[in-house]
Amino acid sequence: MHPMSEDLSKLTESQIEQKLLRLNSIYFMTDNDAVRQQMILLMDTYKLDLEERRVAAKRKQQEQGKDDLDDLIKIN
8 A cells, every 4th residue: 555545445446547547647757766666656556456346346246146157158
């Protein structure tokens, strides 16, 4: 967790993705390596949070029996 990041549980996935896009564009505007390193750490924090949310959503979907592969495989 990056010390400058806010409470990500209060943000939606869309808001986090917006922050990632903004940081990514700013990253290429700066020549300061120390700032770039901090930005990378913050972007990694956002990416990890998004990944955790998506894994949790997928797990919940599978637990509810809504596995998308069931409809794709037809055995006669």
